[in-house]
Amino acid sequence: MENLGVYAARLAPKIDGLAPGHRACIGCGEALAVRIACKAMGSNVIVANATGCMEVISSQLPATAWDMPWIHTLFENNSAVASGIESALKVMIRKGKIADKGTKVVAMGGDGATSDIGFQALSGALERGHDFLYLMFDNEAYMNTGIQRSSATPYGASTTTSPAGKKSIGQKTAKKNMPAIVAAHDIPYVATACPSYPFDMMEKVKKGLAVNGPAFISVFSVCPTGWRSSPDLSVKLGRLAVQTGAFPLYEVENGQYKLSLDPAPLRPIQEYFKLQGRFRHLSEGTVKQIQEKIISDYEKLKRKVAC
Amino acid sequence: MGKRIGMEVSLAIAEAAKMANVDVVAAYPITPQTHIVERMAEIVANGELDAEYIPVESEHSAMSACLGSSAAGARTFTATAGQGLELMHEVLYVASAMRLPIVMAVANRALSSPLNVWGDQSDLMAVRDTGWIQIICENGQEAFDLTLAAFKISEDHRILLPVMIHCDGFYLTHVVEPIEFPTQDEVNKYLPPFNYPLPLDPDKPVTMGAFAPSFIYTEAKKAQEVNIVNSKQLIIDLWKEFGKTFGREYHPIEKYRTEGAGTLLLTLGSFGETAMTAVDKMRDEGQDVGLLKLRLWRPFPFEELRETVNGAQTLIVVDRALSFGGPGGPAFSEIRSALYGEKKRPKIIGFVGGLGGRDLTVTEFEGMVKRAAEINDTAAEKEYEMFGVRE
Numbered sequence A: 001m002e003n004l005g006v007y008a009a010r011l012a013p014k015i016d017g018l019a020p021g022h023r024a025c026i027g028c029g030e031a032l033a034v035r036i037a038c039k040a041m042g043s044n045v046i047v048a049n050a051t052g053c054m055e056v057i058s059s060q061l062p063a064t065a066w067d068m069p070w071i072h073t074l075f076e077n078n079s080a081v082a083s084g085i086e087s088a089l090k091v092m093i094r095k096g097k098i099a100d101k102g103t104k105v106v107a108m109g110g111d112g113a114t115s116d117i118g119f120q121a122l123s124g125a126l127e128r129g130h131d132f133l134y135l136m137f138d139n140e141a142y143m144n145t146g147i148q149r150s151s152a153t154p155y156g157a158s159t160t161t162s163p164a165g166k167k168s169i170g171q172k173t174a175k176k177n178m179p180a181i182v183a184a185h186d187i188p189y190v191a192t193a194c195p196s197y198p199f200d201m202m203e204k205v206k207k208g209l210a211v212n213g214p215a216f217i218s219v220f221s222v223c224p225t226g227w228r229s230s231p232d233l234s235v236k237l238g239r240l241a242v243q244t245g246a247f248p249l250y251e252v253e254n255g256q257y258k259l260s261l262d263p264a265p266l267r268p269i270q271e272y273f274k275l276q277g278r279f280r281h282l283s284e285g286t287v288k289q290i291q292e293k294i295i296s297d298y299e300k301l302k303r304k305v306a307c
Numbered sequence B: 001m002g003k004r005i006g007m008e009v010s011l012a013i014a015e016a017a018k019m020a021n022v023d024v025v026a027a028y029p030i031t032p033q034t035h036i037v038e039r040m041a042e043i044v045a046n047g048e049l050d051a052e053y054i055p056v057e058s059e060h061s062a063m064s065a066c067l068g069s070s071a072a073g074a075r076t077f078t079a080t081a082g083q084g085l086e087l088m089h090e091v092l093y094v095a096s097a098m099r100l101p102i103v104m105a106v107a108n109r110a111l112s113s114p115l116n117v118w119g120d121q122s123d124l125m126a127v128r129d130t131g132w133i134q135i136i137c138e139n140g141q142e143a144f145d146l147t148l149a150a151f152k153i154s155e156d157h158r159i160l161l162p163v164m165i166h167c168d169g170f171y172l173t174h175v176v177e178p179i180e181f182p183t184q185d186e187v188n189k190y191l192p193p194f195n196y197p198l199p200l201d202p203d204k205p206v207t208m209g210a211f212a213p214s215f216i217y218t219e220a221k222k223a224q225e226v227n228i229v230n231s232k233q234l235i236i237d238l239w240k241e242f243g244k245t246f247g248r249e250y251h252p253i254e255k256y257r258t259e260g261a262g263t264l265l266l267t268l269g270s271f272g273e274t275a276m277t278a279v280d281k282m283r284d285e286g287q288d289v290g291l292l293k294l295r296l297w298r299p300f301p302f303e304e305l306r307e308t309v310n311g312a313q314t315l316i317v318v319d320r321a322l323s324f325g326g327p328g329g330p331a332f333s334e335i336r337s338a339l340y341g342e343k344k345r346p347k348i349i350g351f352v353g354g355l356g357g358r359d360l361t362v363t364e365f366e367g368m369v370k371r372a373a374e375i376n377d378t379a380a381e382k383e384y385e386m387f388g389v390r391e
């Protein structure tokens, strides 16, 4: 198994769109996710990045970690910026102003940029049917500004704006189901992925780029700084999130749900929780309640797969 | 030579964008801008222009899509008004700082609350520090000409800045005027294709919109300031060139019957037309009144202002916007500050009027001249007065 891991790494494309030397924290699962996505994307892409950790760690003047055409403008507008780029390429090719090189457009953003402040712009771009791939790097909070809750923060997690306290269990709301909301736009391709499963993730990125029209991938991104987990556990935590059913891996292709991996039986959620500070305050009772919800959500997902 | 035809000014603005052969239009409807974007959509839909019309879900996204489009190297046009311009606000700063050429027509409108869709320049003033070139039109011909010329200004490699073309909502956007249009051939000769120096292109990857900590932010801002200040002379030169090509030349400040004027009125936008009639009337009655019309709001034409007011005893600045709790209307306070260091300067009096589509008539401009004389006589210490308020 260990040896296979070493061997498998050699199968990954050598190309690095996100060069080493960026300023992400040690063990950052989001930087790993971006790097793997870039490997799958290759060099014929243009990236529109939202404000957030990945923008700040990669583009501090006068240096840049990006070896691809890359644009950052604001926090909530990357879908709209990508719309503009895609439309520009389309019309300029049609008018013979530039050659048709088959360049793809990718928008990247965190869970905050995507599921909260940039939600409207995302929905608009999906509904208009632009040919682009949206990558949401979901580390389940606003990490860049200091671990504030987002609508993607899971129930019970303690963040700086949903702190656990005498009268609070932490985040009071359930994680927003972004893949389902995006799928409701009837776009050709929606998926979830995690860099702990790099080849699965790369396949999905390639598929998302290849479809004609909008594609969306929610990429689970472990944040040791925000989750108060050990930096050497990021890959393991990604696997545990998948194997406990907290973050199942699946695709929705033209409306058809398909599990990428069915980790039955699900591992107990406590295995995943106990490695993170953000859940440490939870009582046994709350954990049990969360466990039940995960199982019922997972069954719901499997029913969608079955139809 | 093209021909002179009667056309609604909104449609003429769309015609300018069409003749400029724009590639991308991203827009969201808002009164009184709607006719411009409806016409753009129609032009694209019926094949008069090969462009992508992006019917975005908000003005924030309209301007954001314009950023992407311009950065990819496409000629980019949009239009908005009032609330829409305010919703774009943070995106506007990005367009200018990233040196992205975009032309935007603004149908100047009042800002809520209370809701009011009519002509007013509060929106124009609210975005004065966003780093855009801001040009103000007075009539339909100017709206067409200056929109066309805006592409040339915006895309000039020595400038590379977004440009707003301001037209008072309804007063300009919804009136039909006789407008002289050039031929497409003439426009093609005048306006070369957009050629952005470093567009987003996988063959030559660039990082755009990098993050600047304090050790370099000030320098970036200084570079931006030098760029827009230097653009003033280039704008003047490009307007001269426009004049040579099409026979109509524009200037940062337009003068009307200013010879020997002791009192000068200064207006921005469509009120210039009414003020001209008022000046004619007062001149006929023997009063030495003249008119200045401020066309270039950003970059601000300091030298031109100082030179044009030279010799006048009274300068009356008419604002169509308020700066609540501030030093009078925005144009008034900027003009007063621009002239403060002059050894000999006119007494400067500010009036705010015409808010939310309220008319200022010839009689009212005459009234302002009278009232200014009274204020002069009493040496009142008032900062400014609101004109035409029903008490």
Ligand SMILES: Cc1ncc(C[n+]2csc(CCOP(=O)(O)OP(=O)(O)O)c2C)c(N)n1
Binding pocket: A030, A051, A052, A053, A054, A075, A076, A109, A110, A111, A112, A113, A114, A137, A139, A141, A142, A143, A144, A145, A150
């Ligand atoms: C309009 C606006 N509001 C707030 C911010 C501050 N802000 C910048 S990044 C960020 C959070 C980013 O969170 P997320 O999108 O999840 O990305 P992450 O940093 O977690 O990767 C916030 C709140 C901003 N830049 N712009």
Ligand code: SF4
Binding pocket: A023, A024, A025, A026, A027, A028, A029, A030, A031, A053, A057, A139, A143, A144, A222, A223, A224, A225, A226
């Ligand atoms: S805070 Fe989290 S997401 Fe941000 S760079 Fe550090 S580890 Fe990565």
Ligand SMILES: [Mg+2]
Binding pocket: A110, A111, A112, A137, A138, A139, A140, A141, A142, A143
């Ligand atoms: Mg986040």
